[in-house]
Amino acid sequence: MFPVLLLLLSTAFTCQASSQKVLVLLDDFKTRSTHSLYFNDLISRGYEISFKSASDKKLQLKDWDEWLYDKIVLFAPTATGLGANSDHTTLLEFIDAGKDVLVAVDSSASELMRSLAADIGFDLDARGASVTDHVDYVKFAMADHTLIASEEFMQSSAILGNFTDSAPILFKGAAATMSPESTLGISILGAPETAFSHLPGKPVTDNPLVANGYASLVAAIQARSGARIVLAGSVDMFSNAYFTTAGFETASGKRFDKAGNRAFCDEVTKWAFHERGVLRVTNVHHSHAGEQEQPDWYRVSDDLEFGLDIFELVGGVWQPFKADDVQVEFVMLDPYIRTKLQHNEQGHFYTAFKVPDVYGVYKFVINYHRAGYTPLELAKTVSVRPFRHNEFERFLVAAYPYYMSVFSTMAAFFVFGFAFLYHK
Template sequence: MWAKCTGDSVLVILEPKLQKDSFSKFFSGLEEKGYELTFRSPKDVKPAVIEYDEAKFSHVILFAPESKSFAQDVTPQSLVTLLSKHTNLLIALSPRQTPFTSLAAEFSLTLPPPGTPLISHFPTRNEPATVIPVSVAPSDILSPGLSPVWFSGVPFAYQNNPLLVPILNAPAESFASDSESDLGADALVDATDKGGEGLWAGSQLGLVAGFQALGGARATWVGGVELFSDEFFQKDLPGGGKPGNEQFASDVAAWTFQESLALRIDRVEHHRVNETVPGQTYTTNDQVVFTAYISRFNPVKSTWEPYSGIEDLQLEFTMLDPHIRTALPPVRGAPGKYSVTFRAPDRHGVFKFIIDYKRKGLTHLHSSTVVPLVPPRHDGYPRFLSAAWPYYVGAISTSVGFLLFSALWLAGDDRASAKKSTKTE
């Protein structure tokens, strides 16, 4: 049994006309990992997704691609609320217009007009043009060496959002058409001119995409629910061989439910060089050591393990704007430990040690530690500065000259008085 770092309760909202047995392999695969699946239809009220302003499930699978009416607790607004409560979402779409079609735009995904499924005539096959074998590009989310997967559904265009995580893109020769009985190149020409919408075609279109929320929750959008079906799991590829749908679906669910690529910062430490106790305050120009300990979740062993695989981690020492931005490299021989030594800037104020690491597919790492940076005390300044020796010499020579002048002037006055008294006698 695999353990989960965010919980094992899963609510599956299944459209009535979709048979549970049609997705038996996918659901049984989740149960073998230890997930507890609860099923309900879109219009059912119980079990509630949110009750007393608290999420009742750790994950929600929404396999209702054509339903247009849902219970009050399953609305676009409630799903957004679920993400803020750290509940992960797996949502399947379809070419039909539904309430969740507009919700996709909130996740920076633009869908084509309703009724425009993805179509491709390559490679040659006996299946309809809307049932497409799609090659899988290498990704940290997916298992290496996956075979092409069968897909049928709607594509979407990516907007410019760093939180989006593309997982599966459309084939280069595919396009979205408003007719499932596509007759050839004429449909392509019509698509370029119709309504001024342009051509929905090529590998820039997405079929499966993830969204990594700032709070840590994940949402995955899939253009067609058939990708998870037993039929597509077992359908032979045009050139022969088993498709990669089963492993692909398992990998997508593992990422969505935060089994894979889940990181966390266990703790951070900071102190002066040659010290071990964290400083309550630091003085300008102090040599400061900052250390972070990072771990990665291993679902097989049910543990968080030290992780030293981040090569581009950075630390910022900031007051409003970063005064210092430096690499925070892993320490050799110390798994999970990242450390750097730097000189505090010659600027006093309230500073922060900040780690803000965002990479596609990985859990966002954020840490902020406030420390005061003060100027030296009155007895903390050096007594003599090498750069000030010209001023020291000037001051000393002036003082010596003044003393000599005073001595000579006083001595000269005594001699004049002595001469005057001698003449008087």
């Protein structure tokens, strides 16, 4: 119970953007000006940003056991080393510590970036391969079939908030795949049905990686440590040029007034940095039906009530969480009872049930995993005892036939004895 509370408290502190330090690692410091709108959006939300070169030999993420930064934005697709190290082990330790990372690459991603993506849970397409669309590419002054406009973003308020903009996302870069067996991976942005990934200028001699359904343009993983990692296959999608693009047309004739990159990248970053999709549990309580006192044990067949409060972080404010798929299990080795929790629209979830007719040590278990939200894993132990010798019912309804047989036998014996003794 205590580790769960500590995790929830640490998550609540993580959500305070005003005290967060963000390290931005770059290949080229020109990116600082070409992507200034994105960085300004972060600053406007209260983040303290430090810009450093990914190849800076003096780069330091950790001072003894203390991490110097809370978040990392990695816009260094061609980096061959991070700081004085030629690998990314420190960055993986950063993630294991529950810290958030946003990584953007492109088709020229180095082996270091590919190895990092693989260790996180993503597989990038072959080096030099770009997502291409000969049907629905964006038409500018020069025809570039690797510049596509995608509207295949995930419909999730937990990740994209109120992003209802009909404007597509401009994308130019590489696609990544995740294992279909992954329970932690989330595809945030897919590609149009006509898109595929291959080496530009090379003949397609085998089946290319079809982006739609098999790969993602922007994907994310919420690690078991609590960290959130977002991998975008394009650095350009965060650039000022894509943020301010207006009045463009695709090869299929679709016309758009603007690109939705700025709003999209803003919402994705909010989720990645734990500004959204964060749940908090308070006031876990169980008691006998109609009572308030929380006992340490129950008796078999008792009626009990269970409840808790769940709140969601929305815009920096904790608001009541509303969902119809939260369940509680009453477990002794295996779940004896699994039931949905009702809620009162104010964040309070509750249910009532009868204790199983098997005594032992049980646990109330909440194991709630929903895409885009921090997982809720809660366990509370109680004991269930049998009836004492003086708690059994004196007369059982089911035993009435046996009671009648005893009294009828006694009455028959009395009649027989009276007849035998006094009748000649």
